[in-house]
Amino acid sequence: MANEISEADVRRVAVLSRLELTDEQVRAYTVxxxxxxxxxxxxxxxxxxxxxxxxxxxxxxNVLREDIVGPTLPVEQVLANAPQQAEPFFRVPKVLGDGGxx
Amino acid sequence: xxxxxxxLIEIREAIAARKxxxxxxxxxxxxxxxxLDGDLHAYDxxxxxxxxxxxxxxxxxxxxxxxxxxxxxxxxNLCTDWGTTKNSSRMLENFRAPYTATxxxxxxxxxxxxxxxxxxxxxAMGSSTENSAFGRTKNPWDPDRVPGGSSGGSAAAMAADLCxxxxxxxxxxxxxxxxxxxxxxxxxxxxxRISRWGLVAFASSLxxxxxxxxxxxxxxxxxxxxxxxxxxxxxxxxxxxPNYVEHLEAPIDNLRIGIGKQYMSxxxxxxxxxxxxxxxxxYRSHGxxxxxxxxxxTEYGIPVYYIVAPAEASSNLARYDxxxxxxxxxxxxxxxxxxxxxxxxxxxxxVKRRIMxxxxxxxxxxxxxxxxxxxxxxxLIKNDxxxxxxxxxxxxxxxxxxxxxxxxxxxxxPLQMYLNDIYTVNGNLAGIxxxxxxxxxxxxxxxxxxxxxxxxxPAFHESKLLRIARLYEAATEYWKVRPAL
Numbered sequence: 290m291a292n293e294i295s296e297a298d299v300r301r302v303a304v305l306s307r308l309e310l311t312d313e314q315v316r317a318y319t320v321x322x323x324x325x326x327x328x329x330x331x332x333x334x335x336x337x338x339x340x341x342x343x344x345x346x347x348x349x350x351n352v353l354r355e356d357i358v359g360p361t362l363p364v365e366q367v368l369a370n371a372p373q374q375a376e377p378f379f380r381v382p383k384v385l386g387d388g389g390x391x
Numbered sequence: 392x393x394x395x396x397x398x399l400i401e402i403r404e405a406i407a408a409r410k411x412x413x414x415x416x417x418x419x420x421x422x423x424x425x426x427l428d429g430d431l432h433a434y435d436x437x438x439x440x441x442x443x444x445x446x447x448x449x450x451x452x453x454x455x456x457x458x459x460x461x462x463x464x465x466x467x468n469l470c471t472d473w474g475t476t477k478n479s480s481r482m483l484e485n486f487r488a489p490y491t492a493t494x495x496x497x498x499x500x501x502x503x504x505x506x507x508x509x510x511x512x513x514x515a516m517g518s519s520t521e522n523s524a525f526g527r528t529k530n531p532w533d534p535d536r537v538p539g540g541s542s543g544g545s546a547a548a549m550a551a552d553l554c555x556x557x558x559x560x561x562x563x564x565x566x567x568x569x570x571x572x573x574x575x576x577x578x579x580x581x582x583x584r585i586s587r588w589g590l591v592a593f594a595s596s597l598x599x600x601x602x603x604x605x606x607x608x609x610x611x612x613x614x615x616x617x618x619x620x621x622x623x624x625x626x627x628x629x630x631x632x633p634n635y636v637e638h639l640e641a642p643i644d645n646l647r648i649g650i651g652k653q654y655m656s657x658x659x660x661x662x663x664x665x666x667x668x669x670x671x672x673x674y675r676s677h678g679x680x681x682x683x684x685x686x687x688x689t690e691y692g693i694p695v696y697y698i699v700a701p702a703e704a705s706s707n708l709a710r711y712d713x714x715x716x717x718x719x720x721x722x723x724x725x726x727x728x729x730x731x732x733x734x735x736x737x738x739x740x741x742v743k744r745r746i747m748x749x750x751x752x753x754x755x756x757x758x759x760x761x762x763x764x765x766x767x768x769x770x771l772i773k774n775d776x777x778x779x780x781x782x783x784x785x786x787x788x789x790x791x792x793x794x795x796x797x798x799x800x801x802x803x804x805p806l807q808m809y810l811n812d813i814y815t816v817n818g819n820l821a822g823i824x825x826x827x828x829x830x831x832x833x834x835x836x837x838x839x840x841x842x843x844x845x846x847x848x849p850a851f852h853e854s855k856l857l858r859i860a861r862l863y864e865a866a867t868e869y870w871k872v873r874p875a876l
Contacts, residue, residue, distance in 0.1 A: 302754065308743055325805060328693065330694075340770050346819075354622070362490075370487060370715070
């Protein structure tokens with residue numbers, strides 16, 4: 290496990306997270322996240338061999354129901370909150386060429 | 392006497408007996424909001440006309456039910472198909488949800504009147520309500536201090552009598568901690584007890600909706616109206632819902648109260664330690680057996696939580712892409728920029744911090760070391776509770792180490808802010824119910840600041856938990872003390 294997080298790590302994670310950060314934010318997050326991760330390293334004190342991971346608080350899995358078509362929202366209602374739309378589509382700027390790499 | 396200085400149960404009796412009309416009562420609360428909330432900022436939005444219209448329907452007998460005419464407030468992360476659901480975030484400032492949360496729909500079906508939506512830490516991430524994009528909420532007990540968070544608006548609205556009952560959401564303590572800091576009863580139900588449909592997702596394996604009220608009986612009434620299976624939330628439990636109100640005063644035989652020794656730290660405020668001692672004496676006087684229980688993994692709760700919650704948040708918040716709904720940066724000229732700039736500008740500092748932390752913990756090369764390890768320790772924390780509940784009916788502990796802290800005191804130090812939830816996060820990780828109760832006051836700089844005690848119970852034991860809470864409340868009645876406003 291890494292002992293600290295570098296500015297380069299923070300920039301890499303910002304890309305994975307699709308977040309544009311200022312240089313000042315990168316510097317601040319590097320310090321703050323390092324501090325938090327240091328506390329999280331406390332988990333290394335424990336021996337967790339053979340412990341079953343717990344992703345969910347309740348013992349349930351695969352909740353099934355009959356495959357019956359229910360009511361759905363009308364298209365205009367779904368699009369009502371879109372920043373830009375051209376019914377029945379969501380409208381976005383250029384995707385290909387310079388707009389790629391999204 | 393001001394008719395807003397009352398309880399939900401008293402309101403129901405007064406309306407049923409026609410001593411007060413729902414319109415008069417709703418107006419009284421709206422007037423008080425008008426007078427006080429410009430300064431407190433408990434509400435993000437107030438819907439006066441809609442509330443009055445519903446009150447008129449209650450008075451005309453068109454709306455009936457167990458909560459008919461009760462003016463309530465709901466947290467701004469609960470979707471309603473009217474008004475906005477902002478999450479106290481620029482990202483959702485103009486978001487108008489196309490549907491209503493099940494918990495909210497059930498409260499309205501029971502006749503409740505929604506006054507407005509309350510301020511919160513953006514996306515429920517925080518313990519002080521300072522992370523709201525629309526400005527902080529003041530603690531009615533001391534305006535220089537925070538009301539707690541993330542449901543700080545709901546707790547402050549309750550403390551200032553700007554509603555008769557409120558609901559919030561609790562992912563790591565976001566109902567109980569503000570309740571403790573504002574002298575309010577706050578309950579986080581068992582995971583799955585109340586449908587999460589229409590609750591804006593933060594960490595889906597931890598989030599629960601719950602009430603904030605003046606009394607245990609009021610909490611019982613709110614819980615009864617909201618609980619139960621919902622086909623729209625496959626994680627809501629198909630477990631029968633007992634009538635919490637009817638059972639509240641039922642005696643408890645052979646009561647055993649556990650004291651978690653890991654919660655009785657020297658770092659706790661002396662007033663908190665004294666409150667636990669007082670509670671122990673009260674339970675003893677009811678014939679309860681007091682047993683010390685060992686919860687050896689307690690201190691690992693915060694590290695586990697700050698992997699699990701941000702990891703789930705990083706995934707849940709991926710949906711805010713500037714395309715389908717929410718904020719889009721006006722300066723974005725390509726699709727990539729729509730993503731990067733809309734998220735960079737639309738989310739506040741803490742939300743971005745947690746998305747980054749979660750993404751880091753889940754990223755290639757770190758998953759096993761952080762996320763998988765955290766899930767294993769989460770199991771150990773749950774095992775601690777399972778073993779402890781073999782010896783007791785409920786575990787008594789503080790809700791927070793001390794009273795409300797000053798605004799600005801912890802904003803630049805995320806870890807210190809996170810550590811405020813040290814006694815509450817484990818309940819979410821284990822999925823068990825917990826209630827915070829008004830437990831007296833610490834004297835700080837010549838001011839009375841509320842503190843809370845907390846009771847944990849096994850999953851789906853809310854009915855017994857409320858009865859145990861009621862014993863303490865009946866002996867203390869700290870809830871009756873109101874801040875000077």
